[in-house]
Amino acid sequence: MTHLVEMKGIEKRFPGVHALKAVQFDLKPGEVHALMGENGAGKSTLMKIMSGIYARDGGEMFVDGNPVSPDSPRAAQDLGIGIIHQELSLMNDLTAAQNVLIGREPRRSFGRLDEAALNAKTAEIFASLNLSMDPRTQVSTQTIARQQLIEIAKALSYNPRVLIMDEPTAALNDTEISELFKVIAKLRADGVGIVYISHRMDEIKRIADRVTILRDGAYIDTVGAAETPLATIIQLMVGREVTQSAPVIPDTSQNPVALEVRHLSRGKEVRDVSFDLRKGEILGFAGLMGAGRTEVARIIFGADPRDSGEILVDGKPVNIRTPHAAVEAGIGYLSEDRKHFGLAVDMTVRANIAMACMAQFTSRAGVLNETAMKDIADKYIGQLGIRTPSDVQQVRLLSGGNQQKVVIAKWLLRDCDVLIFDEPTRGIDVGAKSEIYALLEDLAAQGRAIIVISSELPEVMRLGHRIAVMCEGRLTAILPGGADVTQEQIMEYATQRDTASRFSEEVL
């Protein structure tokens, strides 16, 4: 049968990086073809070549058997190729609808916009995604999860024949993911070819037909998804076996309390949240999208003001109004949004890793000790397997997962007594994930108190010694971790809405 898209011998070089080495890839109509590989393997680069953003250095590409070289996103669109990028690139000041239909606004005479039609059309697309969002909401007010959904809606609005999804679910929750999979199933039935990139291994089994594996920029193999065990795929990706150490939950109930949060409130987002965190403990935070977990963390960290409530560190009340004060008090926070809140992407890997600890590398006269910084950066590059030509590479040139590792390195270096990790493994490959889990467990064993917020339930359950569940700004439960808890239990609390909002829902 003819391939929708076929790529052969694709080559791509960046300064200092041979990103793709004679890679081949093909896509049939109506299939979901997963593209797998470690962070920095070259997945996004290959897809950017397919969608006309990068020019290839060598190789051939065919659409419907005809040789093509899309030289712009527009040209790729004309070939029916659409892409959902790994990094969000929305126009923050515009509304959701204005973003979705940018460049294709319904017009009236003289270039006048038909805003009503614009919103209606977008509402339709949102409805097909089962997404409840006012098309008129401004994008910048939305969490990244919801922004990701807008990106998906935007890509769908082109009615592409080939849809590339580069880690669409990294920011999503299980419920949103299953909605997305329904959409994918529908598209597949319509004969659309889908390239699917994800580091969530379970998803591969759920939706992929075939899997192509890249390693170090080289093509490894293409296998059937159904007949290949996950372990084999992982081994092909990583080139070695990944051992999943079984989690051990230490007894921390006698440890002193490191962080105490009392009746924290802020508007509708956070309502009367109280919990304790002991030294040596990892507290997982679960909840649906917009449950308020990020907001709780930001308030504790002083990034957002609170309406009321108290925070105690080591039993003493602290008045934290700025992140600076928080860090001084021994609290660190890794943001869920690395691009906006985690990294200075134009700066080097080294500078970013050192950012939270500059004092450590500064002489009394204020002169920087670059050698010490380099040593530290190299240490973390090795430890976390950050794929970069050197420690002075600009972070923006790294692959998404490697950027995330840089943020993690920054906070590991800072070594705070209380560490809050918000979606720490977003976009990180399986191999690296288990390394990071081990690191977090190490830190806890050393007596650090850790909060892990994650939208991946298995991750929360894997790491959390206890699991806090939030719903609509309220802390609905703190459950025991490990084998004592099931996904169903967590979901029950995560959807335990209070009567007031249920009532208002019914009225509307």
Added chain:
Amino acid sequence: MTTTTVDVPKSTLSRIIAAGTHQRVLAFASLIILLIGFSIASPNFMQTSNMLAILQATSVNGVLAIAVTLVIITGGIDLSVGTMMTFCAVITGVVLTYAGMPMIFGIIAAVLTGAICGACSGTFVAKMAIPPFIATLGMMLILKGLSLVISGTRPIYFNDTPGFSEISRGSLIGEVMPALPIPNGVLILFIVAAVAAYILNRTVLGRYCFALGSNEESVRLSGVNTDRWKIAIYALAGAIVGIAGLLIASRLNSAQPALGLGYELEAIAAVVIGGTSLSGGRGTILGSLIGALIMAVLTNGLRVMSVAQEWQTVVTGAIIILAVYADMMRRKKSS
């Protein structure tokens, strides 16, 4: 994707307002406070004639501020508006006085000249990837020089075109309502503002202004011909500058070739005071108008109070900072 709590009606309303103006205009309060303050400080301030003088003084800077607003929303800047205004006035002078054509040609010449100059800046920015600051700085100097060359470093008077000075000085409204002799210049300012606001909020061009300022790369990746739109936006801004050229020429009944330098800073200041962000993506015409009014009221009020000139400058600086500070506070509270 589960349904989440839906927003209450109140916020829907505010969202509609926000969508219309893209940002609430808070500078308005500062303007009112200034007006009240000056009325108390000086009995002569609140006369109709003085209010008209303030409006008249706002007209040129207001129109320039509107032009600059469009460019700033795209994330650019336009330093050439002052000398471009002069250049348009000089061309009008050439058409009307040197060539002796009828007035309408002079008007067309001004607007067209502005649009062409704007398109040039736009081309430098879009096609040659020159930073807007440099492209328009270059244009500023080029147009300044050309104004002097073309006019022979002499003012061009419009004495041969009776009625030309009516463009700004006459009062159509005053003819209908003698009690309210609002000069045409002010009327034109408000018409330009209304049209610009309409374009900004209701047309594709306006949409791309905001989009380009928000995330140009993403607009480009969506397959929009960003270069073409950028040139169009700069050209539109240029055409509006052409109108400012007409206004000032009419007000002075002459094209003053040396005038213009420094006007760009004042126009940009009005825009920023009005709440438009220099990093692009956000801004309102109404805000810029209010910004221009704040500057005019401030200057006029201090003069009417007979504050010594050196202190006028000090106080103006301080009040600009305070007004914007008050704004920031109110904006913070309201969010």
Added chain:
Amino acid sequence: MTTTTVDVPKSTLSRIIAAGTHQRVLAFASLIILLIGFSIASPNFMQTSNMLAILQATSVNGVLAIAVTLVIITGGIDLSVGTMMTFCAVITGVVLTYAGMPMIFGIIAAVLTGAICGACSGTFVAKMAIPPFIATLGMMLILKGLSLVISGTRPIYFNDTPGFSEISRGSLIGEVMPALPIPNGVLILFIVAAVAAYILNRTVLGRYCFALGSNEESVRLSGVNTDRWKIAIYALAGAIVGIAGLLIASRLNSAQPALGLGYELEAIAAVVIGGTSLSGGRGTILGSLIGALIMAVLTNGLRVMSVAQEWQTVVTGAIIILAVYADMMRRKKSS
């Protein structure tokens, strides 16, 4: 986690250079082309005395450009440098001439005044969240007025402080090497540039300049006291402006209270011509220095060629655009 392909030695070298200067300075080529062009056009251009005159002409604007570079790298802008320079000169005049103190106090006064003024701007920007454009526009006006008030709108002469005019006009180098009578003003410019470049590339303060300009929010969320650093950067820029104040006062042997407006635009232009981005996060001192030199060479060259004034302006505008365009092209090619 395997290691990735290792880069070849050649690019390592270029990367080290890039890391040192944070960006290759390409404006240099434009400067050379200009120098060659003017030498051919006018036989008098390439004399030692004229080269010294160009350097001397660069000194004040160069120092201002260095100050502005720091602020622009943080993503801000400083419109107040021109009038702040004057203000510092006036304060020096008060200390030396009115109070009759020894010269060293005048020097300290200038630098300290600049630092304090800068810290004020910095506080407005950091603590009061006022956009840098407005905060420094306000300061510009305030300082302009205060210079006039303090000096009584009269120049303050330094006739009672013999040696004061040597700060800029004397030549320490010339005393050692009579063949190369480089004025002290130029020497000071290069020292300031070297120190600023060191601070920018080798100290925490410099690191935070770039970091703030790259992504302020992420720096804040790294637990850095961004407010304090921002104020420090503005204060440092102010101190450098104080040095410019000394240079100009020494060169004119007087503090001219009315001077200063317009110098900010020239300084910013030098910075942008030198390849520093107005959106922050990138920039070099060397670039700004070359930018200032390009402007000085251009002005001097056209004057030496006796080009008519109005055409000088036109040509300057065109060459600035071309120089930056050539830069963009070269930068594109090299990347």
Added chain:
Amino acid sequence: QDEIYIPLISKGFQHQFWQAVKAGADQAADEYGVRITFEGPDNETMVDRQIDMLAAALANKPAAIGFAALDSQAAIPLLRQAADAGIPVVAFDSGVDSDIPVATATTDNVAAAALAADKMAEFLGGEGKVAVVAHDQTSRTGIDRRDGFLNQMASAYPKIEIVSVQYGAGDQLQSTEVAKAILTANPDLGGMFGTNEGSAIGVVNAVREMGSEGVTIIGYDSGKAQTDAIREGLMAGAITQNPVGIGYETVKAAVAAMNGEELPAIIDTGFYYYDQSNIDDAEIQAVLYD
């Protein structure tokens, strides 16, 4: 309010010349017991800013107005408004092309610059190369002084060659750079004329910094730097107007007009040439400022 208020709208404010005019006006205001304000735009191109100042001044219902027009036509509607309201207008520094002003207190800049040309020619012995550093290309005073000088040279001294006319905006530093470029381009320059204080001092600075010799400098206006240069012998001489007199006569005429007295159309406040020989004369000292 029974206080008599007379606003003076001038062409400038920060420059020494205008401050001296202000001083004269203040002096007259004291003597006649009136209150004055003195305002002017930042530079002499800002015609419309001056009009705004005039409008604000009229809002205060003044007894009379003093006005130094940047462009005499542009202000006519407002001046007419003043005349209609019975507010007498006294022009100063340069005239207004209209019959509205009751009097004009002014210097004949063309004649003054011609005198500068005569003196320059005298120093050069009637031949040589001369350059002009002017303060403005478009303002009335800039044009009058430049053209007064150039025309006199052209008509009376055919052997003197004008090699360059450039403009330094009256800014001392900029004028210095302009003059240095001129000196570079013309190593055999015989003389230079600076058309106002800033320009003249710029020329002096340039000659000092370049160490040029044999350049005769003629300046315009006064100010300490300029009088010092003359005493030192660096500057041959300068033209001075009588700025204090202009200010004084303007207010005096305004008061007289207010009281309905007859006034001469032109009050010529005169100009003088001064050099080392007469700088300390009482007559000259009276019109110098520093």
